[in-house]
Amino acid sequence: MGLVKKPLLLLMIDFQKLADIIKANNTFLITTHVNPDADAIGSEVAFYKMLKILGKKSKIINHSATPYNLKFLDTENIIEKFDEALHKNLFNSSDILVALDFNRSDRLVSMQKAFLESKQLKICIDHHLDPEDFVDNQFIGIDYAATGHIIYEFVKKTNIVDINKDIAIPLYAAIMTDTGSFRFERTTASIHRIIANLLEKGVNPTEVYDLLYDESKLSKIKLLGRCLSSLKLIADNKVGYMILTQQDFNKLGAIESDTENFVNFLLSIEGVRLGMLFIELKHGFKVSFRSKGQIPVSRLAGEFGGGGHLNAAGARLRARDMNSMIPKILEKAENYYNKYSEG
Ligand SMILES: [Mn+2]
Structure with missing residues (x-):
């Protein structure tokens, strides 16, 4: 067996600042990387649902269509595929652009130009290495197992909303998949405590796993x-x-x-x-x-x-x-x- 896992220090992210930005603004454009995975889509949906509880308006716009096995996460059918004619204005009119689960603008592919040219406040919440300087505020922690893990900690630490089942499911899917179903390096005791908490909110792990991995074409x-x-x-x-x-x-x-x-x-x-x-x-x-x-x-x-x-x-x-x-x-x-x- 490998080494005993060191407890990780997850202190670097300024969650209060993120809460302040959210509270002070009203319209949000949420996006993620090309070829999105369950952490990408799950983080977007959880963030959207959190904003909705707070009475904020938001849109989720992605370069790629949502893969068929992740569509169950988008219960309200809110995720839109980027269409320049339809969406370009939103990049210039939304108060905040939120980049989730990526840290380099080229991962936006067709939306890269609209994102970079926008003068609106841009934030990035992510857990990858070597971020490019493409946003105004980065909320990045490379020790986090998933972007969904960062969002969970943010919501918990700031108490900005209560985590309900609608938020718990996409966060569970995000963390489960990015830890390789709880086997990769960053699968810690604290991750399992978070998961226990999400299960207590009503997540059915059998059902989520089945929808993600056992309904393949x-x-x-x-x-x-x-x-x-x-x-x-x-x-x-x-x-x-x-x-x-x-x-x-x-x-x-x-x-x-x-x-x-x-x-x-x-x-x-x-x-x-x-x-x-x-x-x-x-x-x-x-x-x-x-x-x-x-x-x-x-x-x-x-x-x-x-x-x-x-x-x-x-x-x-x-x-x-x-x-x-x-x-x-x-x-x-x-x-x-x-x-x-x-x-
Ligand atoms: Mn991720």
């Missing part, structure tokens, strides 16, 4: 099959990778968000310390990186314009050809493994 499971059969190990079987091409998606009628969690299969292989999933997109490709221990895949992803967490990161290379880049990325990954995998 057949195309997704077939895609997983293709993905796994592409698996290769290098560096004395310590580094692994898999590849999905546009042809794989087209043949099966699968979509990008179907690949969520596929990369984790690499780390489930005995001895593998670093895993990569290459996914060809319509324009360019993306890579997901996962590692165990101290191999900083956030930095590895950074070498290719991406970022993330120490053990989970990604990069999107929109203008590059996947096949010609894969050998270069594998070589770098092998270097990282050799450099950082002590013991």
